[in-house]
Amino acid sequence: MSHEVVVIEGDGIGREVVPAAVEVLEAFDLDFEFVEAEAGDATKAETGEALPAETYDAVGDADATLFGAAGETAADVILPLREAVDSFVNVRPAVAYPGVDALRPETDVVFLRENTEGVYAGHEDRLSEDLSTLTRVVTSSASRELAEYACEFVGDGRGPAGDPDEGFTVAHKANVMRETDGRFREEVLAVADERGVDADEELMDAFATKLPLDPTQYGVIVCPNLAGDVLSDLAAGLVGGLGLLPSANVGHDNALFEPVHGTAPDIAGEGVANPTAAILSAAMLLEYLGHVEEGTRVRDAVEDVLSDGPRTGDLGGAAATDEVTAAIVDRL
Amino acid sequence: MSHEVVVIEGDGIGREVVPAAVEVLEAFDLDFEFVEAEAGDATKAETGEALPAETYDAVGDADATLFGAAGETAADVILPLREAVDSFVNVRPAVAYPGVDALRPETDVVFLRENTEGVYAGHEDRLSEDLSTLTRVVTSSASRELAEYACEFVGDGRGPAGDPDEGFTVAHKANVMRETDGRFREEVLAVADERGVDADEELMDAFATKLPLDPTQYGVIVCPNLAGDVLSDLAAGLVGGLGLLPSANVGHDNALFEPVHGTAPDIAGEGVANPTAAILSAAMLLEYLGHVEEGTRVRDAVEDVLSDGPRTGDLGGAAATDEVTAAIVDRL
Numbered sequence: 306m307s308h309e310v311v312v313i314e315g316d317g318i319g320r321e322v323v324p325a326a327v328e329v330l331e332a333f334d335l336d337f338e339f340v341e342a343e344a345g346d347a348t349k350a351e352t353g354e355a356l357p358a359e360t361y362d363a364v365g366d367a368d369a370t371l372f373g374a375a376g377e378t379a380a381d382v383i384l385p386l387r388e389a390v391d392s393f394v395n396v397r398p399a400v401a402y403p404g405v406d407a408l409r410p411e412t413d414v415v416f417l418r419e420n421t422e423g424v425y426a427g428h429e430d431r432l433s434e435d436l437s438t439l440t441r442v443v444t445s446s447a448s449r450e451l452a453e454y455a456c457e458f459v460g461d462g463r464g465p466a467g468d469p470d471e472g473f474t475v476a477h478k479a480n481v482m483r484e485t486d487g488r489f490r491e492e493v494l495a496v497a498d499e500r501g502v503d504a505d506e507e508l509m510d511a512f513a514t515k516l517p518l519d520p521t522q523y524g525v526i527v528c529p530n531l532a533g534d535v536l537s538d539l540a541a542g543l544v545g546g547l548g549l550l551p552s553a554n555v556g557h558d559n560a561l562f563e564p565v566h567g568t569a570p571d572i573a574g575e576g577v578a579n580p581t582a583a584i585l586s587a588a589m590l591l592e593y594l595g596h597v598e599e600g601t602r603v604r605d606a607v608e609d610v611l612s613d614g615p616r617t618g619d620l621g622g623a624a625a626t627d628e629v630t631a632a633i634v635d636r637l
Numbered sequence: 638m639s640h641e642v643v644v645i646e647g648d649g650i651g652r653e654v655v656p657a658a659v660e661v662l663e664a665f666d667l668d669f670e671f672v673e674a675e676a677g678d679a680t681k682a683e684t685g686e687a688l689p690a691e692t693y694d695a696v697g698d699a700d701a702t703l704f705g706a707a708g709e710t711a712a713d714v715i716l717p718l719r720e721a722v723d724s725f726v727n728v729r730p731a732v733a734y735p736g737v738d739a740l741r742p743e744t745d746v747v748f749l750r751e752n753t754e755g756v757y758a759g760h761e762d763r764l765s766e767d768l769s770t771l772t773r774v775v776t777s778s779a780s781r782e783l784a785e786y787a788c789e790f791v792g793d794g795r796g797p798a799g800d801p802d803e804g805f806t807v808a809h810k811a812n813v814m815r816e817t818d819g820r821f822r823e824e825v826l827a828v829a830d831e832r833g834v835d836a837d838e839e840l841m842d843a844f845a846t847k848l849p850l851d852p853t854q855y856g857v858i859v860c861p862n863l864a865g866d867v868l869s870d871l872a873a874g875l876v877g878g879l880g881l882l883p884s885a886n887v888g889h890d891n892a893l894f895e896p897v898h899g900t901a902p903d904i905a906g907e908g909v910a911n912p913t914a915a916i917l918s919a920a921m922l923l924e925y926l927g928h929v930e931e932g933t934r935v936r937d938a939v940e941d942v943l944s945d946g947p948r949t950g951d952l953g954g955a956a957a958t959d960e961v962t963a964a965i966v967d968r969l
C-alpha cells in the first residue's frame with residue numbers, strides 16, 4: 306500500500322532536520338510518495354501567507370505529514386495544520402535518552418494533550434479600551450474522545466510502563482475552572498471507569514511541583530490543551546531540553562508529526578542541527594502508518610547512536626547533521 | 638502604632654504552623670492586636686460555610702492577615718480572601734535554602750502573579766449538554782497596576798539580585814491568546830519602558846522548559862494569574878517542594894500572607910509540621926507593615942536554624958514543630 310506523506314521543512318533548522326528524517330524513511334523498502342509543501346516565515350515573505358491554501362489542502366488530503374518548524378509564524382502554521390489533519394490529540398513523549406545530560410534521567414512520561422479546544426478554540430474580543438476577553442471552550446465530546454484514545458493507548462501497552470494496568474493521570478484545574486475543567490475531568494474519569502482503566506488526577510499546579518520532585522510517579526498524563534502545552538514543555542526541561550523530543554498530532558484518518566523544538570535561528574544553515582527529534586517524529590509516523598517494526602528499528606538505532614555514535618554540538622559533540630543521520634541509517 | 642492582624646489557622650497543619658508564626662511575631666516588642674477568625678473545611682462542617690461573613694469582614698477591616706491552609710474548601714476560602722484584601726499581586730519567592738535537598742539549589746526567583754483576573758475572574762457557562770465556556774478577562778488597568786508594582790519592586794532592590802538593573806521577565810502566551818495576553822504583554826512592557834526598567838519576555842511554555850534547565854537566567858517574573866500559579870509551583874519543585882515557601886497577597890492598604898503549602902493531612906495533628914513557610918510568611922507581613930529590620934531578623938534566624946538547627950521530618954530531621962519554632966525565636 307502506498308502512503309502519501311506531505312513534507313514541510315518550514316524555517317531554520319527545519320530545512321536541515323526534515324531532510325534527515327526523510328532519508329531515514331527512505332532507508333526502508335516501503336512505498337512512500339513524498340509531496341513537498343511550503344509554510345512558515347520564508348513562505349510568508351515570498352507569498353504573503355505563512356500557510357498557503359495549497360499546503361493546507363495537501364496536508365488534508367495526505368495520509369500523514371512530517372513538519373519541521375516555523376519561526377515567528379509558528380502559531381499561524383501549526384494551529385491550522387492541526388485542524389487540517391483533524392487532530393484531536395497531541396501525543397508528546399518525554400524520555401531521557403542514554404548519555405544525554407538530563408536533570409531527571411529517570412523521567413519517562415507521555416502527555417496526551419487535547420488538541421482542538423480550551424483557550425486554543427479562543428474567541429477573543431476587545432470589549433472596551435480597557436478590557437479584553439477570551440472564551441475558553443470545553444466539550445464533553447472532545448474530552449471523551451481524548452479519554453477513549455488514552456484508554457486504548459494504555460490498553461495497548463503504549464504507555465512508558467508498557468503495562469495496561471498503569472492507567473493514566475488527568476491533570477486539570479477544576480478547583481478554579483469548575484464548569485469547564487470540571488466537565489473535562491468528569492468526562493475523562495467517566496470514560497476510564499467505563500473502560501475499566503485506572504485513572505487518578507492531579508491539579509495542574511501541584512503536578513508542576515511534583516513532576517520535578519519525582520517524575521517516576523507518572524506515566525501517561527491526559528490534559529487540556531494549554532495545560533498539555535506547558536506541562537509537556539516542563540517535562541522537556543527535565544530530560545535535557547527540546548532537542549530530542551518528537552510529537553504526533555493524531556486525527557481520525559490523518560496525522561501530523563513534528564519535533565517539539567523550534568527553528569534554532571542561532572545555528573540554522575550551518576548543517577550542525579541535531580536531527581534526532583525529527584527522526585523520532587518519523588518513527589512515530591512509521592508506527593502510525595502501521596509499520597510498527599520499522600518504527601522500533603528507528604528508535605533502537607537512535608538510542609544506539611546516542612550511546613556511542615557521533616553527536617551534534619547540543620549534546621557536547623562536534624558532528625554534523627548528516628554524520629549523525631548516516632550513523633542512524635547505518636544501524637537500522 | 639498598633640496593627641490589627643487577623644489570624645486564620647484553617648485546617649490540617651494550619652492549626653500548628655500559624656500559632657508558630659504568631660509566636661515569632663510576639664517575640665518582637667511590637668504593638669500587634671491579633672484577632673482570631675475561622676475558615677476552611679472544619680468551619681464549613683460546623684457552620685455550613687467555608688468562609689463566614691464575619692471572617693471576610695474582619696480580614697477586610699484589618700491591617701493584615703496571616704492565613705494557614707484550607708483543605709477541600711481551599712478555593713472557596715482563598716479566592717474571596719484575596720478579594721477581601723483587594724489584592725492585585727501575589728508575591729511568590731522561590732529560593733533554595735541552605736542544607737535543603739533541592740534539584741536546582743541555585744534557584745532564586747520571585748514571581749509577581751496578577752491576582753484578580755485571567756481565568757480566575759472566570760464567568761463560566763454551561764451552554765449545552767455538550768459544551769461549557771469560561772470567559773477569561775484581561776484589563777489594561779490590572780496589567781498596568783501589576784507592572785507598576787513590579788517596577789517599584791525591582792527599583793527598590795527587592796528582586797533576588799538586589800539590583801535595580803536586573804529588571805524583570807514577562808511570561809505569557811500571547812502567540813495564542815493574542816488579544817488577552819497580547820494586551821497583558823503590551824501594557825506590562827509599556828509600563829517598564831515608561832519607568833526605564835529593563836524587561837524581557839518568554840512564552841510561558843518555553844519558560845517551563847528553560848527554568849529547570851537554568852534557573853539563574855531569571856530573577857523577577859511577572860505573569861498572568863494562572864500562569865503564575867503553575868510556574869511558581871514549578872519553581873517550588875526545583876527548590877525542594879512547598880514546605881518552605883511563603884507568599885503575600887498584596888492590596889492597596891491591606892494584605893494577606895500564607896504559606897504556599899496545603900493542609901498536609903498525612904501529618905496533621907501530630908505536632909511535627911514544618912513551621913518555616915508560615916514563619917517566613919510572617920516575615921513578609923513584618924516587612925509589609927514597615928518593620929523591615931524585624932523581617933530580616935526572622936529570615937536570618939530561619940536560615941541559621943536550617944543550616945545547623947533542629948529539623949522537621951520533611952527535611953530529614955526528627956524535631957517537633959515547637960522545637961523548630963523555639964530555635965528560631967531563640968536566634969532572633
Ligand SMILES: CC(C)[C@H](C(=O)O)[C@@H](O)C(=O)O
Pocket residue numbers: 379380383384534812813842
Ligand atoms: C507555536 C504554538 C502555537 C504551539 C502551541 O502552543 O501549541 C507550540 O508551543 C507547541 O506546543 O506546539
Ligand SMILES: CC(C)[C@H](C(=O)O)[C@@H](O)C(=O)O
Pocket residue numbers: 480481510711712715716866
Ligand atoms: C487553592 C487554589 C484556588 C489556589 C490558586 O489556584 O490560586 C492555590 O493553588 C494557590 O496557588 O494559592
